[in-house]
Amino acid sequence: MKKQQAIILAVFCTWFSMTEIYSQSTQKHAPLFSKVVYQGDDQVYKDYPLKEGEFYNPILQGCYPDPSITRKGDDYYLVSSSFAMFPGVPIFHSNDLVNWKQIGHVLDRPSQLKVHDAGISAGIFAPDIIYNPHNDTFYMITTQFAGGFGNIVVKTKDPHQGWSDPIKLDFGGIDPALFFDDDGKAYVVHNDAPDEGKALYEGHRVIKLWEYDLDKDQVIAGTDQTIVDGGVDISQKPIWIEAPHIYKKDGKYYLMCAEGGTGGWHSEVIFISDHPKGPYKPAPGNPILTQRYFSKDRKNKVDWAGHADLVLGPDNQYYGVFLGIRPNEKDRVNTGRETFILPVDWSGEFPVFVNGLVPLVPKLKMPQGVENMTAGAGFFPNGNFTYEEDFSSEKLDYRWIGLRGPREEFISMTNNGLQITPFETNIKEVKPTSTLFYRQQHNHFSFTATVDYKPASEKDLAGIVCLQSEQFHYVFGLTKKGNDDYLILEKTEKGESQVLASTKIEIKGPVHLQVKARGDEYEFGYSTTGGDFVNLGGTVSGDILSTNVAGGFTGCLLGLYATSANNAR
Structure with missing residues (x-):
């Protein structure tokens, strides 16, 4: 018995020792990012x-689509x-509709958000946030x-204090939204396919409504009905009626939906009952809004306007938030769908x-009595701005x-910056990656x-990445070949990768890496001295970084990237 215990103890000590050595080795070769500067310079x-x-x-500039x-x-x-993206569903707070502060994310725990094996464009679609005065509770419903x-x-009772774990709802379709009537009754509306065998054309969708049990947090079986079939005029074969919201005003009920699909025919339409x-x-x-x-x-x-909420x-006075895009000079969408x-x-x-039915302009008049503080600390900036991060904050x-x-x-937040411990996963895989992203x-x-950073082998790489998806991106990073350190620029398009350029580099201290874009033209540069950048x-x-x-x-997404599974040579 003692001999068996001794063997088990020896095995455990060996395992612990190897784990400790691996951990120390991983930490030793973990890149330290000490400063990031993002600078916007749009002519508009x-x-x-x-x-x-x-x-x-x-x-909200950058990829903040489908606002509610x-x-x-x-x-x-x-x-x-x-x-x-993880955490999911960014949430913002304002007292005046002009000045916004991000207060966190609705889905910030693995128990709420299980996207570890999801492609970048799967996961969370079209969240709807609504306050119910009858029980003093905020709800966020989504697909x-x-x-x-x-x-x-x-x-949640307080959006500043976190949200519950998800309750799975017993209905299909997408884009659900809740409505609370004056009598306390609750309803869910959502986009769905027509009943089986009733689809008339490609893009034919319907809007369904259910009664909702607030005590059980579940739709009531058998109460579902179609309230819009196809769209405003089904004889015109309207496509993708979706993103429904119900409002009540002056005793009437208004159903507002997006119609035309998230693209050049996007619009917002309204119904009454x-x-x-x-x-x-x-x-x-x-439509009541379109470009x-x-x-x-x-x-x-500005194009693709739609998917609105009031x-x-x-x-x-009423206001509406909605998504739109601002394409570059080649009409490509690299910044994603933004919140207007x-x-x-x-x-x-x-x-x-x-x-909303004429070409949209870059500026608006503020509500009376409101002061523009978007350039101030804590408020979400817009226009041209510079964001500097040295990762010295506790949070x-x-x-x-x-x-x-x-x-x-x-x-890991350290006294000298942010350390990324690399996963044995690279940016091309549909897995969690050791990459910290900032939206373009x-x-x-x-x-x-x-x-x-000092790479230890060809499997080690750290640097920056410009990513539209796991199949479309650029990687600009430091790696190793033999005994020499190299900086490489790799392009991945449709999942196929090629190294566009590489250079041997002598690493004697921190290396400065940069990507800059002028519309569709992207350039990558480096400096080992802190002086001028070498292209x-x-x-x-930038075409592969566009939705088009x-x-x-x-x-x-612009990322700080590290991997111990590099396959770029």
């Missing part, structure tokens, strides 16, 4: 400087889609295409987005996200990172 903001009483639109908004008293909360979830709802269950009649003036009728080469183009503003806002005129029977800025898994599994927010920008690879096309080429639903 130079041509349209802000005057007193103005603010910029979009209010709610209000409790003087507090406004806004959320957007996050797909396979999670991962982890066996489907449609889910989470709740005397009862939450319908029948719903479309407004004669639909689809204008010249494709218009200056400072809220009563602090000035007692417009005042809404609801003085008549139907709401209409003010100037990581909410704008930094992971992909498919928690950031805490690979980052301008068509013209630079992103510079200082990294202290590597010339000018490369790569597909999917995200914008370009």
